[in-house]
Amino acid sequence: MTPLxxxxxxxxxxxxxxxxxxxxxxxxxxxxxxxxxxxxDAAPNDGxxxxxxxRDDREDGGQVHGAKDRRLRLHFDSELLGGAWVRRATPMPxxxxxxxxxxxxxxxxxxxxxxxxxxxxxxFGLGVGYLFLGTRAxxxxxxxxxxxxxxxxxxxxxxxxxxxxVPYFQWMFRPDHAVRPYVxxxxxxxxxxxxxxxxxxxxxxxxxxxxxxxxxxxxxxFVREWFxxxxxxxxxxxxxxxxTGSVDGFGGASTWTKRADVVSFGALLGASTWF
Numbered sequence: 001m002t003p004l005x006x007x008x009x010x011x012x013x014x015x016x017x018x019x020x021x022x023x024x025x026x027x028x029x030x031x032x033x034x035x036x037x038x039x040x041d042a043a044p045n046d047g048x049x050x051x052x053x054x055r056d057d058r059e060d061g062g063q064v065h066g067a068k069d070r071r072l073r074l075h076f077d078s079e080l081l082g083g084a085w086v087r088r089a090t091p092m093p094x095x096x097x098x099x100x101x102x103x104x105x106x107x108x109x110x111x112x113x114x115x116x117x118x119x120x121x122x123x124f125g126l127g128v129g130y131l132f133l134g135t136r137a138x139x140x141x142x143x144x145x146x147x148x149x150x151x152x153x154x155x156x157x158x159x160x161x162x163x164x165x166v167p168y169f170q171w172m173f174r175p176d177h178a179v180r181p182y183v184x185x186x187x188x189x190x191x192x193x194x195x196x197x198x199x200x201x202x203x204x205x206x207x208x209x210x211x212x213x214x215x216x217x218x219x220x221x222f223v224r225e226w227f228x229x230x231x232x233x234x235x236x237x238x239x240x241x242x243x244t245g246s247v248d249g250f251g252g253a254s255t256w257t258k259r260a261d262v263v264s265f266g267a268l269l270g271a272s273t274w275f
Contacts, residue, residue: 064178066135066222070274073129073138077230077270080104084264090257129170131274138170141188157197164190166212172220182232184216190238208259210240218268230270238262 067073083102091097129140145163166188173181192208218232242259 064222064225065176066174066178066180066220066225066228067131067172067274068135068176068225070135070226071131072275073131073140073272074127074275075129075230075270075272076124076126077268078124079234079266080269082264082266084262086260086262088260090259125270127168129168135175136172138172138182139168140170141165141167142186144190158194159196160192160194162190162192162208164188164212166190166214178222180220180222180228182218182220184218184232186215186236187211187213205245207243207245208240209256210238210262212236212238216268220272226274228272228274230268230272232268232270234264234266234268236264238264 081102081104083100086099086101088095088097088099125142125144127140127142129138131138143163143165146161148160150158150160166186168184168186170182170184188211190210190212194206194208196204196206198204214234214236216232216234218230220228220230222228239261240259241256243256244254
């Protein structure tokens with residue numbers, strides 16, 4: 001090969017610099033192309049929080065393992081469909097011994113259980129539970145509270161306040177699955193206080209106290225590891241005791257007497273957050 005003359009443009013220092021720059025640019029482009037073509041096997045690790053979020057959203061390529069590695073449950077629920085069968089121990093004038101009531105609607109006020117005398121069905125329930133035995137067993141309690149005023153602008157207005165606390169034990173099947181069936185047993189106590197104005201006796205108070213036991217079954221549908229939609233069927237029994245008296249001092253208080261046997265049933269809809 002014939003050598004190039006010394007004054008050739010390729011042999012000048014400027015041409016050598018251009019050549020080095022071109023080679024370097026080619027190496028950078030090739031490296032970037034290779035990196036872009038390579039598969040991204042894992043997201044960058046930004047710490048425990050990012051790893052936890054990634055695990056929650058993409059467990060095994062998108063599969064949700066219901067409540068995996070969780071210990072606490074915070075939940076609320078209400079009934080879509082509910083009813084009650086009541087057998088009154090001492091029917092009031094004009095009342096029958098037995099009655100059946102049915103209602104539909106989410107979070108509805110409850111006058112189902114023996115009219116306005118017994119408010120054993122909550123509008124909303126709020127609960128907390130603890131998971132153990134490998135996320136199979138759940139021990140918790142549910143609290144309900146209601147406050148209602150009727151005929152506020154009337155002389156015979158009625159004010160009621162009630163609530164109940166019901167501990168429960170729940171057993172969940174199919175661990176590490178997005179849909180987890182469950183069975184539940186519960187027992188607790190509830191109560192109600194009413195105050196109304198009577199033209200002859202003044203303010204008259206009434207107290208209701210009732211033990212309640214029940215069972216249920218349903219499903220937790222896990223949308224994420226930490227969130228589920230809950231559907232179930234419930235059956236409960238309550239035995240209300242009633243005591244009436246006078247607030248303004250006219251007349252004495254009555255003794256506690258059994259008012260009725262109440263069997264209530266309902267279809268539950270709720271949501272849970274798992275920690």
